[in-house]
Amino acid sequence: MTAQRELPVWRSLLFVPVNVEKFVEKAPQVGADALQLDLEDSIGPADKDSARKIAPDVARRLNEDGHEIVVRINRPWRLAVRDLEAVVTPNVTAVSCPKVDSAAHVQALSETIAELEVERGMAEGSVKMILLVETAEGFLRLEEIAKADPRVVAMSLGSEDFGLSMAMVADPETLYMPKQMLVAAANAGGVLPMGFVGSIAEFRDEDRFREIVRRSKRLGLRGASCIHPTQVRICNEEFGPTEEEVASAKRVVEAYDKALAEGRGSIVVDGKMVDIPIAIRAKQIVRLHQAIQARIAARK
Secondary structure (H helix, E strand, O other): OOOOOOOOOOOEEEEEEOOOHHHHHHHHHOOOOEEEEEOOOOOOHHHHHHHHHHHHHHHHHHHHOOOOEEEEOOOOHHHHHHHHHHHOOOOOOEEEEOOOOOHHHHHHHHHHHHHHHHHOOOOOOOOEEEEEEOOHHHHOOHHHHHOOOOOEEEEEEOHHHHHHHHOOOOOHHHHHHHHHHHHHHHHHHOOEEEOOOOOOOOOOOHHHHHHHHHHHHHHOOOOEEEOOHHHHHHHHHHHOOOHHHHHHHHHHHHHHHHHHHOOOOOEEEOOEEEOHHHHHHHHHHHHHHHHHHHHHHHHO
16 A cells, blocks of 8 residues: 655646736736646747746746746756746645656756755755656556656646547547556555646636536545636635535544544544545545645745
């Protein structure tokens, strides 16, 4: 059984094109759990170098203003190394690594990050990794990828690129099984499963997007990247526990702890049987709520 470890609370990671100042300025107002500076898809080939040069300063500005920073790097190895050389700093919590297709790929990236941490006097393991699996080859290695390196704290299956790799339409029906496999692999590896059972491009129809997020949460996904402020608001609402869920969880925790002290292993709370798995789930809900409240308080 994989040992439990503390994972980030990332209901929403807002993509921010690092070279578009108006988006950089507006990003802190959106309320995302983390800001994901993008050096990959939103940056054209001709602008990669200039975007990379300004990324460290953008990360510093936003991080000093109290925001958690993730940077999505590029996949081609020469670009990836240059990106890491630019962004591995104390202002960056994690790098998001696209098109990961093997454990060896993860380990090579981690080794590069480690070398940069040593050079820059940073604590070993300071910069974490989010893994994006986006190909059929990577999908067949989900479990080994999830367990590849201690830096890995989250992973996702990129819907559109994965659909392209599989020559399939990326929709809730076709993605259900692959996303379920992602959730299983992530939990087996002790990392955060992220993403939608659907497409990140869905944001204009708020009701449809909200249902996609609710379905994703039921499947076990716990947060997602966002391309629009509307998505951030809905992800924060839906991936976070409701007031009713928190109140119920607190009642379960209190009653179950009391029952354990009295030597009982199962009880009834609010008309429902509660045993160890349900009590553990209730404690997870309470901890998640506390972490979210702490983040909100820190930004005031």
